[in-house]
Every structure is written in structure tokens, then in C-alpha cells.
Amino acid sequence: MQLTWNTAVWTIVLVCLSRENSWVDAYSSGNGIGSACAGLNPLHGASPQTSPSPFSISVDAESYTANTPVTVTIKACTPIPFKGFLIQARRAAQGTDQQELLGSFGVVSGTQQTCGGLALVHNSGSDKTEVSFQWTTPSTQGHVQFWVTVVETRAVFWQAIKSEVLKDASLPPLDPSGFTPATAVATECTNAPTTNQPTTNAADTTTPTPTDDAASDGLTIPSGCGTSLGCVSECSGSKCETVITWRENGDSVLYTISSLVSSSTAYVSIGFSSDQTMGEDSVTGCASGSDGSVLVFNAENTGRTRPVMFDDPEVTLKQSSIANRILSCTVDRPKAASGNGKRFDVTKKWIIMFAKGSASVSGNTVSISYHSGNKFVTSSKYASSDTPNVGAETPEHPLVKAHGSLMSIAWIFFASIGIVVARYYKPVWTQTLFSKNVWFQVHRTSMALVLLTTVIGFVIIFLEEKGWSELIEPGAHHLEYHPHMGVVVTALTVLNPIMAVFRPSPDSKRRPIFNWSHWIVGYSAHILAVITIFFGIKLQKSQTPDFLVYILAGYVAWQLLVEIVLELIQYRIWEKVSPSSDESDVSADGKTSKKEESKILLAKKIILYTHVIVLVIFTSLTVAFIAIGDEEIED
Numbered sequence: 001m002q003l004t005w006n007t008a009v010w011t012i013v014l015v016c017l018s019r020e021n022s023w024v025d026a027y028s029s030g031n032g033i034g035s036a037c038a039g040l041n042p043l044h045g046a047s048p049q050t051s052p053s054p055f056s057i058s059v060d061a062e063s064y065t066a067n068t069p070v071t072v073t074i075k076a077c078t079p080i081p082f083k084g085f086l087i088q089a090r091r092a093a094q095g096t097d098q099q100e101l102l103g104s105f106g107v108v109s110g111t112q113q114t115c116g117g118l119a120l121v122h123n124s125g126s127d128k129t130e131v132s133f134q135w136t137t138p139s140t141q142g143h144v145q146f147w148v149t150v151v152e153t154r155a156v157f158w159q160a161i162k163s164e165v166l167k168d169a170s171l172p173p174l175d176p177s178g179f180t181p182a183t184a185v186a187t188e189c190t191n192a193p194t195t196n197q198p199t200t201n202a203a204d205t206t207t208p209t210p211t212d213d214a215a216s217d218g219l220t221i222p223s224g225c226g227t228s229l230g231c232v233s234e235c236s237g238s239k240c241e242t243v244i245t246w247r248e249n250g251d252s253v254l255y256t257i258s259s260l261v262s263s264s265t266a267y268v269s270i271g272f273s274s275d276q277t278m279g280e281d282s283v284t285g286c287a288s289g290s291d292g293s294v295l296v297f298n299a300e301n302t303g304r305t306r307p308v309m310f311d312d313p314e315v316t317l318k319q320s321s322i323a324n325r326i327l328s329c330t331v332d333r334p335k336a337a338s339g340n341g342k343r344f345d346v347t348k349k350w351i352i353m354f355a356k357g358s359a360s361v362s363g364n365t366v367s368i369s370y371h372s373g374n375k376f377v378t379s380s381k382y383a384s385s386d387t388p389n390v391g392a393e394t395p396e397h398p399l400v401k402a403h404g405s406l407m408s409i410a411w412i413f414f415a416s417i418g419i420v421v422a423r424y425y426k427p428v429w430t431q432t433l434f435s436k437n438v439w440f441q442v443h444r445t446s447m448a449l450v451l452l453t454t455v456i457g458f459v460i461i462f463l464e465e466k467g468w469s470e471l472i473e474p475g476a477h478h479l480e481y482h483p484h485m486g487v488v489v490t491a492l493t494v495l496n497p498i499m500a501v502f503r504p505s506p507d508s509k510r511r512p513i514f515n516w517s518h519w520i521v522g523y524s525a526h527i528l529a530v531i532t533i534f535f536g537i538k539l540q541k542s543q544t545p546d547f548l549v550y551i552l553a554g555y556v557a558w559q560l561l562v563e564i565v566l567e568l569i570q571y572r573i574w575e576k577v578s579p580s581s582d583e584s585d586v587s588a589d590g591k592t593s594k595k596e597e598s599k600i601l602l603a604k605k606i607i608l609y610t611h612v613i614v615l616v617i618f619t620s621l622t623v624a625f626i627a628i629g630d631e632e633i634e635d
Contacts, residue, residue, distance in 0.1 A: 037115035038099070040086055040149040040160045048149075048159035051263040051290065054078050054325060055150040055158065056189040057087075063167035064144070069106070069134040070166065072146055077189035078325035080152060080260055081127035087148040088119040089135055092165045092179045102144060103137030140170050145180065156262045158183075219243050219258055219326065226389030232352050234376055234392050242354060242376070242392075244270055246384065251335055253346055253384045254318065257285065258328035259356050265290050267368045268327050271301065271353030272344045276377045277397075279466065281353065282344040283307055284315055286329035287368060289361030294320035296331055297366040300342045309366065310342055327356075335384055349381035354392065396629075399464035400541055405623045406457035407486075407536070410450045411529040412555055413619040417612060418446030419526060424566040428604050447522075451493055454529075458490045479539055485532040492525035530556065543629040548622065555618040562611050569600060 036042055060071040074085055089102040101118035105111075111133060112123040120133060135146075146163040161183040167174060219240040225231035234242040242259040257268045269285025281301040288294045296317040299307035320329040337345040344350065355375040360367040376392035422443040429438035436444075461483075462468075469483065499518055504510045534552055537544045 052184045053158040057163035063169040069136040073132040075130045084122040084151040092143040092145040102141045106134040230387045231389045256330045261327045267359035268356045272350035287359035287366045288322045346384040349383045352378045403461040404626045406453045408622045410453035414446045414449045454493045482535040489529045
């Protein structure tokens with residue numbers, strides 16, 4: 001027997017989404033990372049960082065001998081931790097086999113062996129600042145270097161960082177020209193931070209910059225907050241990741257923005273908005289270049305797109321520094337609005353926004369990337385004369401959650417029931433309800449609810465985005481097709497009932513054409529909708545926990561199982577009974593015995609009732625975790 005097309009398609013979807021999940025979740029547990037052993041590429045869908053590594057590799061010895069362990073340490077040189085790593089030992093001398101993995105690593109808490117036991121990897125995605133373990137080899141292998149990939153976030157990682165050479169004690173002294181040099185590390189790793197302080201009006205700045213003891217304790221809130229300074233901060237306990245302060249200075253306001261950044265080429269910015277969503281905002285910030293220089297920039301947010309830069313000579317940089325992975329700058333910004341309206345009047349009350357990300361500085365030109373979720377907003381509006389001392393919050397998007405919940409209800413619950421009933425339950429419910437067969441009424445009601453919830457969800461997301469919006473998903477550009485796929489799903493959902501209204505009569509020659517068209521459109525919509533939901537829960541704005549993807553994968557596996565079982569039963573029904581069967585015991589269709597037909601109908605009813613219960617569980621879990629969000633779960 002061959003499985004029908006729908007069962008085969010679900011199998012393909014499950015396999016593809018399994019690959020998608022391993023990519024998107026970036027091996028947070030370290031499992032399945034074997035494909036990264038050769039090139040140490042974590043397969044995150046992003047490019048590795050090219051800036052000096054903020055993570056160091058150190059060894060407690062200059063040389064090694066056989067069967068004598070050495071201790072290797074991976075350490076974060078700044079307060080920003082790392083999530084994962086993969087480390088190997090390889091030959092250091094050029095012209096030798098540098099692909100062979102040497103020796104073995106001892107497993108310590110939070111690690112596990114991989115690459116055939118010749119490498120070490122994390123086994124959880126928890127924050128780490130330092131990991132130490134032992135490496136040993138049963139025989140000398142020549143001079144050795146440790147290669148490691150360190151992952152800060154899914155989109156930010158340093159690939160194949162190379163340590164200093166560990167000498168083979170049995171070999172002559174090293175010739176440095178014959179070895180690959182160690183990878184450059186950030187200045188923080190060598191205790192040589194760089195600072196940049198513009199000479200222009202630098203002495204005018206009296207606003208405190210909260211960077212004291214930043215290397216060990218992160219940022220701190222200045223003592224003047226709430227009295228002489230307005231302050232907005234993002235803190236956990238006494239340690240802060242971001243602090244914004246301001247005070248009036250005659251006809252202008254001095255804003256100091258300080259935040260931990262992921263690399264030496266980064267930007268931090270403050271925005272002024274009438275609401276908590278991006279669009280129609282005035283932005284001022286500063287960006288650091290690879291040479292340690294810092295420039296001020298101004299921009300306007302015109303919608304859900306990248307900010308549009310503009311020149312404003314009245315906004316000046318008073319002081320700046322980039323040290324210990326903390327970018328800090330003080331900007332003098334006029335209180336009054338600019339003539340073109342792009343710079344807002346800060347004596348009026350605005351929602352305060354913050355965003356940061358990677359940047360590129362070339363001459364006097366600043367180019368910034370998408371903030372990649374590194375943003376927060378205030379819950380209230382503030383003017384330049386206000387002196388609050390408040391914490392910030394990550395913006396919530398209730399309409400996004402409503403959109404995701406409605407689409408999940410439509411396609412995980414209603415569509416799954418409607419499609420299964422139409423294909424497999426016609427002989428089970430032959431009785432009528434309101435002059436139509438029961439199976440047809442169940443199918444039509446289910447699909448009508450799919451149409452209703454899909455259209456409502458479609459309208460809601462357009463209200464949230466205020467029209468069409470192009471997504472920006474750094475490191476996961478395939479997710480940016482989510483809105484396009486959603487439009488196609490909605491179009492197919494509307495098309496199918498229109499086709500049903502004009503369906504030919506059962507005895508028409510054109511009826512088979514309609515049946516196939518109706519099935520193709522409906523099933524295509526279902527498959528594409530499920531894939532779109534998978535993409536949707538991985539979007540930054542959805543703020544859903546990572547494990548939700550496994551719940552959805554469980555639903556796909558269950559749907560596949562149900563259809564396979566029902567297909568097997570369908571095949572059994574269409575088998576001819578053996579010639580020895582008693583004709584008096586043959587059912588009306590002449591193909592199965594009456595006893596067997598009774599058992600089959602009972603089995604199919606049990607399967608359907610179980611299917612509905614399981615779908616309720618999957619749908620409830622999906623909607624619940626969409627509504628709760630990842631931050632509530634972490635708290």
C-alpha cells in the first residue's frame with residue numbers, strides 16, 4: 001500500500017522542520033553538533049564576528065608531555081557571558097595535518113564530549129563566564145593549538161578562535177614563522193581598554209557616567225538619579241546592563257547613554273516616541289568604530305523599517321568612552337524641535353526608548369544594524385525637566401500574541417479536525433443534521449471557523465503593524481518570509497469556500513476536478529499555515545519560549561500518526577473479502593464483513609475522539625505559551 005499524498009507531505013514537513021529547529025535553536029544543549037566538527041561553524045544562520053574576540057583561551061602550562069593533563073580555560077573578558085562553546089586540539093605547525101583532532105578533554109559540569117570524544121561542547125544554554133577543564137593525550141603529537149568557537153547569542157559568535165601554541169616538550173624550540181598566530185583578542189582581555197574623549201567642550205560635561213568598576217560589577221546607577229538627574233535603567237539587582245541619564249543645561253539637555261555592547265563596533269541610542277511602538281520617533285545615539293573613535297548620529301523612525309539618518313549640527317558629542325565592553329557617551333541635544341521636525345521638542349513628555357546593536361563607522365558616516373531585540377521602553381512619558389529614577393521594560397505586543405493565538409487555534413485545532421473528518425469519516429456519520437450529512441456539517445463548521453479566525457488574525461496583525469511591514473531578523477533571514485507566507489495562507493483560506501459555493505453537482509463530469517482542486521487548495525493552506533506558525537514563534541517580536549517549537553513538532557508528529565493509522569484502516573476497508581466469507585455476513589458495500597465493519601467504525605470513532613482531546617492539549621499549550629511569553633517563564 002502507498003501512503004496518500006497528504007500523509008507523505010506531513011512526513012516531509014516534519015523532517016524539514018526538524019532541520020529548521022536544529023538550525024534555529026542553535027544546538028542550545030550541544031546535542032547534534034557533530035556537523036560542526038570540521039569547521040567549528042555552529043550553523044546559526046549568521047556570519048561569525050570579525051572583531052577581536054572578547055573571550056580568551058588560556059593554558060596553565062607552556063608545554064606538555066604524554067599522559068600529563070593540562071588545564072584549559074575559556075573566559076569572558078567582560079561582564080557579557082557566553083552561552084556555548086566547542087573546543088578542539090589540533091596541530092599548530094603549518095604543513096602538518098591541522099584537521100586531525102588530538103587528545104581528549106575531561107568532562108566537567110555543564111559540558112559533554114563530542115566529535116567522537118575528541119572535542120568538548122556545552123550541554124546547556126545557560127550563561128557562562130568561565131569554564132575550565134583538562135586536556136590530555138596518550139602520546140606526543142607535535143606542537144598544539146586549541147581551536148574554539150564561542151557563542152554569545154545565536155547571531156553573535158566568534159568562530160575557530162586559536163590559542164597560543166602549547167609546545168611539545170619532546171621537540172626542539174619553536175620557530176614562530178611556522179605556526180598560525182593566535183587569534184587577536186579584545187583589549188579587555190589584555191587589560192588595555194581604549195577611551196575616546198573629544199576635546200570639543202569636554203569640560204562642560206558634569207553628568208555622571210555610570211561605569212565605575214564596570215569590568216566586574218557591570219554598570220551602576222548614579223547617586224543623583226531621582227533628584228538632580230532623570231534616569232532610566234535596565235538592571236538585575238545592583239548590576240545594570242544599560243543606564244540612561246539626563247539633566248537640563250540651559251537651552252539644551254545633556255543625555256548620557258551607557259550600555260554593555262557585544263563588540264567594539266556598536267551603537268547605543270535613545271528614542272523619543274508618542275507610544276511604545278517603533279514608528280514616527282526621534283532618535284539620537286552614538287556609535288563606536290574599530291579604531292576606538294565614537295561619533296554621534298541622529299535619525300528618525302518612519303515606520304517598521306531601519307532608521308533614516310539625518311545631519312543635525314546642533315546635537316554634539318560631549319564625552320565618550322569604549323572600555324570593558326561598555327559604550328558610553330554624553331550628548332548635548334537642544335530642547336527645542338528642529339525646523340524640519342525630525343528632532344522633537346524634549347520639553348514635552350515622550351516615551352523614552354533605548355536600542356543598541358552593531359555599527360559601522362567610516363569617516364563621519366555611521367551605519368547601524370537592526371537592534372535585534374536589544375531594546376526597552378518606559379511605561380510613562382517624561383520631559384527633560386523630569387527627574388525620574390525608573391526601570392525600563394521590554395515592549396509587549398498584545399495584538400501579536402492575539403494574532404499568533406488565533407492562527408494556532410485555526411490551523412492546529414479547527415483545520416486538523418475538518419480535514420480529517422472530510423477524508424476519513426464519511427462512512428462513519430451517514431445520518432443527517434439539518435438536511436446534510438453529519439460529517440459534512442462537522443467539516444463545514446470547522447472550516448468556517450478556520451476562515452473566521454484566520455481573517456480576524458490577519459486583520460489584527462495589520463492593525464498592529466499599521467500596514468505592511470518587512471521583517472528584519474538578523475541571523476535568521478528565512479524567518480522574514482513569514483508575512484508573505486501568511487498572505488498566501490489567507491488567500492487560499494478565502495479561495496476554498498468560494499470554490500465550494502460553486503461546486504458542481506455530484507454526478508457532474510467536472511466534479512472530480514473540483515474535488516481535487518478543493519483538496520489541493522485546502523491541504524496546501526494547512527501545510528503552509530503550520531510552517532508559517534513555526535516561523536512566527538521564532539520571530540523576535542513573538543517573545544515565545546524556545547521549547548514551543550518542540551510542542552508544535554509534537555503536533556505535526558501526532559497529525560501524521562493519526563492520518564497514517566486512518567489511511568491503514570481506509571485501505572483495509574477497500575480490500576475485498578476472501579471467497580470463503582459467508583455472503584450473509586457481508587456488509588452493504590460488499591467489501592467487509594458486518595462484524596468487521598462494526599469494529600472499524602468503533603475504532604475510527606475512538607481515534608477521532610482521542611484526536612480531538614490531543615488537539616485541545618496541543619492548542620492550549622501553544623496559545624498559553626504564546627500569551628505568557630519567554631520572559632514570564634524565565635522569571
